[in-house]
Amino acid sequence: xxxxxxxxxxxxxxxxxxxxxxxxxxxxxxxxxxxxxxxxxxxxxxxxxxxxxxxxxxxxxxxxxxxxxxxxxxxxxxxxxxxxxxxxxxxxxxxxxxxxxxxxxxxxxxxxxxxxxxxxxxxxxxxxxxxxxxxxxxxxxxxxxxxxxxxxxxxxxxxxxxxxxxxxxxxxxxxxxxxxxxxxxxxxxxxxxxxxxxxxxxxxxxxxxxxxxxxxxxxxxxxxxxxxxxxxxxxxxxxxxxxxxxxxxxxxxxxxxxxxxxxxxxxxxxxxxxxxxxxxxxxxxxxxxxxxxxxxxxxxxxxxxxxxxxxxxxxxxxxxxxxxxxxxxxxxxxxxxxxxxxxxxxxxxxxxxxxxxxxxxxxxxxxxxxxxxxxxxxxxxxxxxxx
Numbered sequence: 001x002x003x004x005x006x007x008x009x010x011x012x013x014x015x016x017x018x019x020x021x022x023x024x025x026x027x028x029x030x031x032x033x034x035x036x037x038x039x040x041x042x043x044x045x046x047x048x049x050x051x052x053x054x055x056x057x058x059x060x061x062x063x064x065x066x067x068x069x070x071x072x073x074x075x076x077x078x079x080x081x082x083x084x085x086x087x088x089x090x091x092x093x094x095x096x097x098x099x100x101x102x103x104x105x106x107x108x109x110x111x112x113x114x115x116x117x118x119x120x121x122x123x124x125x126x127x128x129x130x131x132x133x134x135x136x137x138x139x140x141x142x143x144x145x146x147x148x149x150x151x152x153x154x155x156x157x158x159x160x161x162x163x164x165x166x167x168x169x170x171x172x173x174x175x176x177x178x179x180x181x182x183x184x185x186x187x188x189x190x191x192x193x194x195x196x197x198x199x200x201x202x203x204x205x206x207x208x209x210x211x212x213x214x215x216x217x218x219x220x221x222x223x224x225x226x227x228x229x230x231x232x233x234x235x236x237x238x239x240x241x242x243x244x245x246x247x248x249x250x251x252x253x254x255x256x257x258x259x260x261x262x263x264x265x266x267x268x269x270x271x272x273x274x275x276x277x278x279x280x281x282x283x284x285x286x287x288x289x290x291x292x293x294x295x296x297x298x299x300x301x302x303x304x305x306x307x308x309x310x311x312x313x314x315x316x317x318x319x320x321x322x323x324x325x326x327x328x329x330x331x332x333x334x335x336x337x338x339x340x341x342x343x344x345x346x347x348x349x350x351x352x353x354x355x356x357x358x359x360x361x362x363x364x365x366x367x368x369x370x371x372x373x374x375x376x377x378x379x380x381x382x383x384x385x386x387x
């Protein structure tokens with residue numbers, strides 16, 4: 001019928017949640033999954049199983065695809081550049097995506113653009129030099145600091161809070177020091193963590209979602225409230241920073257900017273160039289979900305409204321006591337018909353993200369009641385709540 005095919009590298013829950021948006025837009029997804037039972041492979045008929053690290057696999061995958069996008073940042077940028085050179089539209093392109101893959105490259109680019117960030121430094125690749133650089137960075141009385149691996153870290157992995165040089169010894173002697181490399185940052189005394197999501201199309205149209213307040217537990221996002229409970233000045237500052245980054249880096253699609261809110265303003269923590277956990281609330285709570293706007297953006301379609309329908313709470317469902325969640329699922333739906341449950345078709349393992357719930361705030365409802373509804377639903381699905 002002439003409607004385009006969007007190729008998505010990655011078969012996880014983000015690709016799975018693009019499928020309803022694709023159906024609504026009348027476009028087709030083709031997914032490159034690691035395994036036939038991946039989350040997206042269960043719901044996307046046009047699924048190819050293969051290794052995204054193999055350029056020949058990617059070349060076969062994009063045959064017949066109109067545009068290529070990603071649901072994770074691990075695709076080698078060299079492969080994406082090769083596909084671009086062969087005429088495949090890649091969005092976001094490798095020149096943008098590298099800033100989400102390498103935290104050192106990201107910090108250098110944001111600092112050069114004047115975007116507010118925590119104080120940072122790259123650690124040299126040898127033990128003696130790195131030790132001296134870390135000591136100079138922390139200075140007298142400025143411990144603890146945060147040490148991060150430049151590549152591959154997510155959900156708290158690859159991030160360490162270091163209280164002294166002695167605490168850093170194992171890190172400074174580990175292979176991660178040289179490959180992929182380490183970054184040190186100040187430990188920011190923030191009041192809350194925020195996320196600013198924007199979508200940007202190839203011709204430069206961009207929209208900004210309401211800034212979200214997130215709760216992180218052990219490095220994993222547990223909750224997201226939209227809009228955040230912050231003053232308008234900080235909200236606008238966060239949105240402007242996200243829009244500026246998207247424009248300066250040439251991002252196409254959804255960009256999620258994780259930030260620290262401090263009394264002096266917002267500081268950029270990390271970037272993701274794809275739909276993001278902090279934007280899952282938008283499936284039910286926004287006029288246009290982040291997944292639909294990501295597809296609109298990579299196809300260069302007019303972007304949809306990011307406005308919130310109502311204040312919305314998203315609570316992640318982490319694997320817990322129930323390996324088979326269907327009975328808990330039915331209970332949650334019966335107890336509170338206003339709760340929207342989104343499960344990802346994953347095998348339950350303790351601590352694994354297996355779904356999320358969205359709850360829209362009813363007119364006149366107290367915020368604490370909204371939180372009670374969302375936390376009860378997610379807790380019951382985990383097995384932490386039994387009534």
